[in-house]
Amino acid sequence: MITQNMINVEHLEPSDISSQSPLWWGQVCIVAIEATMFSILMAAYFYVRLSVDVWPPPGDQFPHTLLPSIALLPLILSAFGSYWASQAAKKNDRTGMLLGMGLNIILATVFFVMRIIEWHSLNFNWQTDAQGSYVWAFLGLHSFDYVADLAFTIVLFFIVLSGRYAEKQRLGVHVDSVVWYFIVAIWIPIYVVIYWGPQIVETQ
Numbered sequence: 001m002i003t004q005n006m007i008n009v010e011h012l013e014p015s016d017i018s019s020q021s022p023l024w025w026g027q028v029c030i031v032a033i034e035a036t037m038f039s040i041l042m043a044a045y046f047y048v049r050l051s052v053d054v055w056p057p058p059g060d061q062f063p064h065t066l067l068p069s070i071a072l073l074p075l076i077l078s079a080f081g082s083y084w085a086s087q088a089a090k091k092n093d094r095t096g097m098l099l100g101m102g103l104n105i106i107l108a109t110v111f112f113v114m115r116i117i118e119w120h121s122l123n124f125n126w127q128t129d130a131q132g133s134y135v136w137a138f139l140g141l142h143s144f145d146y147v148a149d150l151a152f153t154i155v156l157f158f159i160v161l162s163g164r165y166a167e168k169q170r171l172g173v174h175v176d177s178v179v180w181y182f183i184v185a186i187w188i189p190i191y192v193v194i195y196w197g198p199q200i201v202e203t204q
Contacts, residue, residue, distance in 0.1 A: 017090050017171050024171075027178040034145065038186055041141070042193055045134045049197075056198045057129040064121050065195045071114040072191065078107035079184045082153075086177035089170040094160060097173050101157040104180065108150050115143070131198070138190050142183070149179050 018024070049055050056062065081103030088096025119139070126136035156173050159165050 017167065017174050021171060021175070024175050024178065027175045031178060031182040034182065035186060038138075038141070038190065041134070041137060042189065045138075045193060048130050048134070052130075056131050059124075060129065060131055060198075061123045062198050063135070063195045064118065065199075067114055067118050067121075068191060068195050071111050071118070072188075074107040074114075075111040075184055075187060078104050078111065079181055081105075081107060082177040082180040086174045089173040092170060094163075097160050097170075098157065101153055101160070101173065104153055105150065105157060108146075108153075112143075112146065112150070115139075135194055138194055142187060142190060145179075146183055149176065149183060152176060153180070 081100050083100070085097045085100025085104065088094075088100055122135070124132040124135070126133050126140075152172075153176055156169065156176060159169050160173065
């Protein structure tokens with residue numbers, strides 16, 4: 001006769017809204033993959049830059065730094081909104097979740113509008129030369145992640161606003177912050193590479 005050992009899990013919550021949740025760790029793994037992708041792209045950028053004598057390539061203007069620098073403020077502050085919503089989700093604080101996500105959405109939208117305005121000031125595109133390809137790859141990939149998570153946050157906001165939410169939706173609000181922190185944090189080195197890199201390594 002074979003005896004099986006069993007673990008009593010009756011004391012565990014049906015849905016754990018914390019960093020112990022499998023979904024939370026899933027988000028962390030996604031962030032690790034995305035961070036690796038951007039790191040490889042930055043390494044490739046510097047590899048190409050070191051292989052040429054003139055950078056930026058002739059004809060390319062230096063990217064303007066004023067607007068992107070100002071745009072950092074709403075972007076960074078949006079992370080505080082995400083944190084607020086995340087902490088409120090743990091406490092089942094509906095008002096806190098709405099205020100946090102609302103702040104996140106508003107500030108994130110302001111940042112993205114400023115990014116679009118800055119796009120139109122660039123005198124090169126992804127087909128122009130090596131710098132154009134890399135700059136637009138950075139902007140395109142980051143914007144894709146940015147818009148995707150912003151849309152996810154908006155959907156969660158309206159679900160919570162409707163009042164028809166439960167533990168799974170609260171967990172969604174909590175883990176949404178993981179990706180948003182990453183999107184904010186990864187933009188800092190990309191911002192330096194795109195907007196300050198050409199001036200720091202100017203060779204013209």
